[in-house]
Amino acid sequence: MLEPGTTARILRRPAARISLGILIVVAAAAAIGPELFPLSYREPGPLQYAPPSWQHPFGTDLNGRDVLYRVLLGARISLIVGLAGAAVSLFLGSAYGLIAGYAGGKIDNAMMRLVDIIYSVPRLIFILIFINAFDGHVRDFAARLDWQWLISYSRIVILIITLGLIEWLTMARIVRGQVLALKERSFIHAAQSLGQSHLKIITRHLLPNILPIIIVYLTLTVPAVILDESFLSFLGLGIQPPQASWGSLLAEGAQSINPLKSYWWLLFFPAATMSATLLALNYLGDRLRDTLDPRR
């Protein structure tokens, strides 16, 4: 794991403390915030396009819904997709990297060549096609089993899996590089000559040693997945109304910017919340990486 002094050293910088603060506030607000709103704020109301006021600090949208409430709901979905998607990519990427690095030779070559190829293909485009191909089927499947939760959240589940499926490449590369260096160390040779199985060597000896670097890249994968999700939702092909994510809110916001009348708060508040969160995540990820691997 990370050395005990690492976290303290990183948090000595004010920018790191601010970043951590932003993340805690956004996560807490996303978790409990939406529940605190009275019902009249959640449902469509008569007050269309009201600018920010004390009653509606972020203004209201086309349907008279409170934008702050929508932004927090969006934060909930975006954060869940980001975290869960990153977790999927973590498993895939580290498993792939561990196997490639440990096997070495031709297997390693072929596996990394495949990563190179996938890198150069417009992956999000395939995800778009994939989601639209499978969403209906997953919903049918859920209806047959009578899984209500899966029917309403089928998009989110598919998004988590597919985005995890495309964001594992960097993780695989990093893990493989680490394993290549580690496996020449004497404690691995010792384990091998003692006749330990490959599986045990990988899980007991290699994995614990690369855990810190995995955690660092996990911090950097979360914002990447959030950005991917918002990209899909912005195009109207990700999260569907009435659910909202930062991407779909920003799509509404971008449409409200026009020469006739600009409802700037529809764009500004979701954009500010999302950018602050991503900035904080990226900053902390960078700091963690620099501390762990000063050469980079």
Added chain:
Amino acid sequence: MLKLIIRRLPALFFVLFCVITLTFFLVRLAPGGPFDRERKIPPAIEAQLLAKYQLDGPLWSQFTGYLADVVRGDLRLSTKYRNRSVNEILAQTLPVTFALGGLSFLLATAGGVWLGTFAAVRRDSAADRLTMAAALLGLSIPMFVVGPILVLVFGLWLKWLPVGGWGSPAQLILPAITLAIPFAAVIARLMRTSLLEVLNQDFVRTARAKGLPDRTVVYKHALRVAILPVVTYLGPLAAHLLTGSIVVETVFNIPGAGGFFVNSILNRDGFLLGGVVIVYCALLIVFNLLVDASYALLDRRIRVDA
């Protein structure tokens, strides 16, 4: 270099084949056909439509037929934009997407390399920190936020540049900048890290010890080696730019291939969708091959055999 290209060719065709197959079957897996409307069409007419677009018969023979047509360069008819062929639509829209993508490519690489070098030679100064903070910001703000903000500031408030649309060079500026910003940020970070590492190497120290001026050391000796990671990134960059252009075209109302791509998914317009994906991937594959080849030329230490 030629040897490298010839050696890679079979694998490239295989990748392209996988792309075509994957797209074809993924589109077919989706529930609902291209002719599903609110009002049900009579079965006889639907059968005729399916026959016209060669969507009848067993799936396997449909696939082989499609594959044969694609090899011949015929991407078939769009099922949504009646009587327009996919080739026709792509011929009209791809130049637009490429103009946008190409300009962004230049902006991102030139801007990124310059910013990264600027920051690296001023290591740990205020200028360095400011540049890297800006890069982090550029990386964290999505394009569809930057785009509307630029429109709001330069289009609506200052009225310097057009808000959107296509046709004049002025209309290209804001979209290209929007598309380039996050990638310029990525390249700037890559460039800075790489240049700092190279500046610590022995041959740079030798060059300095010889008494060469700082400019020569950085720009003639170090930069040439330090730019290699950026060259490796150019392939993924092209893929990201094509994906990103979909959003930017939507934000700025640009009649490129991106809008047709999104609509083809929503309309279940399989051949148009397939056409866009195949052409995108084919171009990216060729581009990556060129990047790999140029990499071998740039760095003699690396033998690209694989």
